[in-house]
Amino acid sequence: MGQPRKVLRTTAIGTVSAALLAGPAAGVAPAAPVAGVTAPIGAEQQTGVPGVRFVDIKGDGGTVLKSNVVTPAGADGSRTYPVLILPTSWALPQIEYLAQAKKLADAGYVVVTYNARGFWQSGGYIEVAGPPDIADASKVIDWALANTPADPSRIGMAGVSYAAGISLLAAAHDKRIKAVAALSGWADLVDSIYRGRTQNRQAALLLSGAGYLTGRPSPEFQQFTHDFLGSHLDKEQEMVDWGKKRSPAAFVDRINANGTAVMLGNAWGDTVFPPNQTADFYEKLTVPKRLEFRPGDHATPEIGGLLGLPNDTWTSTHRWLDHYLKGDDNGVDREQPVRLKSRSTGAYESYPDWKSVAADRRKLNLDSTKKIWANVDSGANGGLILLSSMLDQFVKLPPIASIPLLPRPFAAVWQSERYDSTQQIRGTAKLHTTLTGTKESGTLVAYLYDVGPLGLGKLVSNAPYTFHDKTPGTPFAVDLELFSTAYDVPAGHRLALVVDTVDPLYIEHNPFGAQLTFSSSAADPSYLSVPLRQK
Numbered sequence: 296m297g298q299p300r301k302v303l304r305t306t307a308i309g310t311v312s313a314a315l316l317a318g319p320a321a322g323v324a325p326a327a328p329v330a331g332v333t334a335p336i337g338a339e340q341q342t343g344v345p346g347v348r349f350v351d352i353k354g355d356g357g358t359v360l361k362s363n364v365v366t367p368a369g370a371d372g373s374r375t376y377p378v379l380i381l382p383t384s385w386a387l388p389q390i391e392y393l394a395q396a397k398k399l400a401d402a403g404y405v406v407v408t409y410n411a412r413g414f415w416q417s418g419g420y421i422e423v424a425g426p427p428d429i430a431d432a433s434k435v436i437d438w439a440l441a442n443t444p445a446d447p448s449r450i451g452m453a454g455v456s457y458a459a460g461i462s463l464l465a466a467a468h469d470k471r472i473k474a475v476a477a478l479s480g481w482a483d484l485v486d487s488i489y490r491g492r493t494q495n496r497q498a499a500l501l502l503s504g505a506g507y508l509t510g511r512p513s514p515e516f517q518q519f520t521h522d523f524l525g526s527h528l529d530k531e532q533e534m535v536d537w538g539k540k541r542s543p544a545a546f547v548d549r550i551n552a553n554g555t556a557v558m559l560g561n562a563w564g565d566t567v568f569p570p571n572q573t574a575d576f577y578e579k580l581t582v583p584k585r586l587e588f589r590p591g592d593h594a595t596p597e598i599g600g601l602l603g604l605p606n607d608t609w610t611s612t613h614r615w616l617d618h619y620l621k622g623d624d625n626g627v628d629r630e631q632p633v634r635l636k637s638r639s640t641g642a643y644e645s646y647p648d649w650k651s652v653a654a655d656r657r658k659l660n661l662d663s664t665k666k667i668w669a670n671v672d673s674g675a676n677g678g679l680i681l682l683s684s685m686l687d688q689f690v691k692l693p694p695i696a697s698i699p700l701l702p703r704p705f706a707a708v709w710q711s712e713r714y715d716s717t718q719q720i721r722g723t724a725k726l727h728t729t730l731t732g733t734k735e736s737g738t739l740v741a742y743l744y745d746v747g748p749l750g751l752g753k754l755v756s757n758a759p760y761t762f763h764d765k766t767p768g769t770p771f772a773v774d775l776e777l778f779s780t781a782y783d784v785p786a787g788h789r790l791a792l793v794v795d796t797v798d799p800l801y802i803e804h805n806p807f808g809a810q811l812t813f814s815s816s817a818a819d820p821s822y823l824s825v826p827l828r829q830k
Contacts, residue, residue: 346400347393352438354412355430358419361389362409362435365400370444377620378445380435381408382428384594385457386505388415392454394603402613403621405443409435411457413510420513421506424460424484424541432465436472447471449620453612455479455597456567460543466555467546474556474619476612479594481568482559482576483545485538488523490569491775493738493759494802497680498567499524526802528763544572547579556583556619560608562591563638563780564684564693566677566800570779571723574649583619583628586649587611588781589636592684607636635721638687639783644721653722653826659790661728661821665707666812669805672797673706675742677757680800696742698791699750707794707813709823710746718784722826724756724777726792729821731770731812736763737796738803739811743777743823744791745784752791756780759801770814783830792823 347363354360367376379399381392389410396406412431413421422428432452439445451474452462459480466472481487488495503520506512512520519537522530539545550557557580561573570588577586589596589608600606611634617623631645633652646652678684678694687693701708726741738761744752756777765771784790794813796805815821 347396349389350442352407352409352435354419354434355427356419358412358427358431359417360409360412360431360435361416362407363389363393363396364443365393365396365406366443367400367403367405370405372444375444375446376403376405377449377451377616378405378407378436378439378443379616379620380432380439380450380452380462381406381454382432382452382458382461383408383410383414384455385502386414386509391601395600395609398603399613399616402617404616405439405445407435407439407443411461413506413513415509419511421510421516422513423516423519424457424464425513425515426540428461429464429468432461433469436469449473451475451616451620453478453616455601456594460484460541463543463550463557464541464546466553466557467543467549470553472553472555474558474616476558476560476615478560478597478608478612479562479565479568480559481572482543483572484542485535486544486572486575487568489534489538490571491758491760492763493761493804494523494526495566495800496524496802497800501680502567524802526804544576544579547576551581554582556615558585558587558612558615560587560589560596560611562593562596562684562688563588563778564591564687565593566680566684567593571776574723574779577633578649585611585615585627585632585634587634587636588779590638590641590684591688592681595681595685595688635781637781637783639691639781644781649722655826655828656824657827659709659711659792659823659825660815661709661792661813661823662815663709664812664814665709665794666810667707667795668704669737669796669803669809669811670807671702671705671795672799673701673793673795675701675706675740675744675793675795676798677740677742677754677800694754696744696752696754696793697750698744698746698752698793701793705795709792711790713787713789714784716786717830718827719830720755720780720782720784720825720827723779724826725824726773726775726777727822727824728773729770729814729816729819730762730773731768731814732762732765732809733767733811734806734809735765735767736804736806737761737765737809737811738801738805739773739794739796740798740801741775741777742793742795743825744793745782746789746791747785748787752793755782755784755790757798759798761804763804772819784827790825
């Protein structure tokens, strides 16, 4: 299978990996090996970190999955413990969860973490949470039940990003899984990276690049990446079908039938797996469930916890698992299940369900007709993947644009009146308009800005939209959900809706020289519906 690659060359992943590699030296403490337990294949290895054992586990088709095991101190086989299975995140090594595994083992869990197939030293190819990955999860559970003091009635899965998706898919296919904590994962892979029929260029490049650097992409994944980034529209249905097979949302009925308790945690600014698809999935669950959103970008709310630092996301994860796997009466089942952290204040808010978040709505009427030329970036854009939302998370600095200086030939702009009190945006803003294009295809990106007295706009939300096969000159309706958020607009500020045609985040489909016209009529008025309430 070739030698494992030692260095990650993408900045964000490399930074996290370096920190994780430092984790054992930072104090991962011992958990005693279980008497009489041996790995079924290969030699069991001590890691140099007391209490952590490296083992080889046979996954689907005999593929070797490099794994490690941490058990509660003093475990001697005389009793059983709840077991938690943690697949690794995309492109990260098997030591990713050592700090959390130690905490969980100290709390009375058997913890088995494994490198997903195709990455690092594990065998096989990267299947992107395909059927072999789902089968691997069940094989790891089998191994844990046969080789550790794991209780077969108390099995859970959890993890960040790739691990979150695999955990949800596994819960749909393996009835033994009683609880899942899916952090910064996806529910609908198609809606995540192909939202509004628009390819998320930066997300696809980041994921595929990291996959090639740290693993072995399968031929199917290579073909998908080629077709997706190459805008091969003749393969669109094949790409959609490929994504649906890997989407927990396609199997929500199975999860509901299995009764798995599901916790979902994501970031408002996740540029890989946006919050809308997570919230939609949450609403369809009928099992015990919890939904948490925090400021940040993909996987950034969980990073501190992976390093062993105090972390709200992991604290909630422990409480969820403690209740549904250990039976602790910690009250998590009696709390309001939707928990949001404001991007503006950092305060937490709780709601009984997702629809209650956006209970109050106001419309910004888009009365005037606007015509823009395509192919030119107006200066309004969604920022850079990972970096921009991390700046918003840590220093409250989202992407910024000067609204008065945006070139009107390339950007359509509508603004509200100034608000005389703070306005809280909670949930999903929705755009409805009538669009007429001069070409049969086109792409637009809508942005919602918080505009201060000097005209400087801070990005509140955005979303792309692409159309194909439309008759030039014939108007058609556009309905677009912007990415959900929790943001406070200060008194004295106003909201601005900006629409242009080019954003570095996305692949655009605007033929050269195309124009887009946005219009409104009495019979079908255009508007932006904003979940807005006065503080």
